[in-house]
Amino acid sequence: MDQKQLTLFIETAQLGSFQQAALKNLLSQRAVSKRLRALEDEVGTPLFDRQRNQVVLTPAGQHFLTRAQEILETMHAASTEAQRLGTHHAQRLAVGYFSPFDGALLRPALSRLTPHYALTIEEKGMEHLISDVLLGHLDCAVILHHLPLDGPLDQVNLASETIFQGHTTMGISAALAGEGPTLAPQLLTQLPVIYYISEPSTYLETGFRHSVAPVVDHLTIHRVPSFEQLQLLVGLGQGVSFYPEELLSAVVNPHAGIVYRRLAGIDTANETFQLIYRKDRHHPGVRALLRALRQPANGR
Incomplete structure (x- = not known):
């Protein structure tokens, strides 16, 4: 299969018609049908349910559509990068x-x-x-x-x-923060500590446990797969998280319902x-x- 074949498949799926896909690509309807039949033979399963006045994707075709779009996006990104590096x-x-x-x-x-x-x-x-x-x-x-x-x-x-170099601060839902300029370390035993990093890693967890070890000997801590999810969970009171205090303004949404305070009794100058x-x-x-x-x- 090649890029043109995948593009034709995606367009046909979106249009729901071999005839419309043929008109769009200046091809005969027979040529479109032949090319897509060859794609199905290569994949090894029917991708379209050919009905009287339209074509619809089979379950396998629905799955293949998602993958085909991802493949084309990857091919386009790779081509763009190669062209940029080749001319730059x-x-x-x-x-x-x-x-x-x-x-x-x-x-x-x-x-x-x-x-x-x-x-x-x-x-x-x-x-x-x-x-x-x-x-x-x-x-x-x-x-x-x-x-x-x-x-x-x-x-x-x-x-x-x-x-x-900076300080570590904690983020907590404004509804749970209470009064005072700092947070009590015991809070870490009442709510899970969550953190974001793009792939499975224990590095941040280990570092945070080490930093609070003098005052907290037990806490629940786990990773979430996106920063947006982290902020949503913290804002809703489903957990607390740790942040580099001096960089907050460059990244976080001030309207997320989160307040940021240092932990009492902890050396926070560890970023x-x-x-x-x-x-x-x-x-x-x-x-x-x-x-x-x-x-x-x-x-x-």
């Missing part, structure tokens, strides 16, 4: 990040590099970012560094430079974002990114 003589720079907050840190810095570098940007879990930088799939990545947990990164051939890269690779784009991150527009 700038050097490639692949950058990774793990959350909306470090994404907000990167955005203005990367915008300064766009005219000079062909950028590839990927969101992944922290463990994935570290391994991809080590393997050379990424030139650099932003991580939240927990030194007591990770040990020195230079022991694994990674250099790191701090690009942001350290670092840019990591291979020590034995001297990519000029990484140095340019570090310079851009240090410019005042990033609010530090």
Whole structure:
């Protein structure tokens, strides 16, 4: 099967008619029917129920329609990226990040590099970012560094430079927050702690448990698959979450029904974002990114 065949299949499914698909593509109805029959033979099952005045998708056809649309979107994205890289003589720079907050840190810095570098940007879990930088799939990545947990990164051939330091704050539903400038640590035993990262990862969970261990010895904590879901659950009082306080304004919706307060009795000055890269690779784009991150527009 090829791109033209998949496009014809999608258009026929949307129009519900071989004749309409033929008119749209300047083909004969017989040619459309023949091409789609060949696609069904290749797939190995009927995709259309051919009725008297229309064609409708079979259950297999409904499933294949979703996959065909995904395949075409992927092909289009790959083609666009290849054309951009083929015509763009700038050097490639692949950058990774793990959350909306470090994404907000990167955005203005990367915008300064766009005219000079062909950028590839990927969101992944922290463990994935570290391994991809080590393997050379990424030139650099932003991580939240927990030194007591990770040990020195230079022991694994990674250099790191701090690009942001701040405080951890908690988000809780405004209906549950009560009075006072801080939250009692015992709250963490009453509501689940939830966090967002794009793929399964225990890195943030382990770091948070370590930070509250002096005052909380038992808590329920789990990951949710999207930041929007996290904010919805916190706003509805279904959990609490932790955030980099100084970056809230760049990311969160002020009307989500959430208030943000530090935990009482906890050292909250533990948000350290670092840019990591291979020590034995001297990519000029990484140095340019570090310079851009240090410019005042990033609010530090």
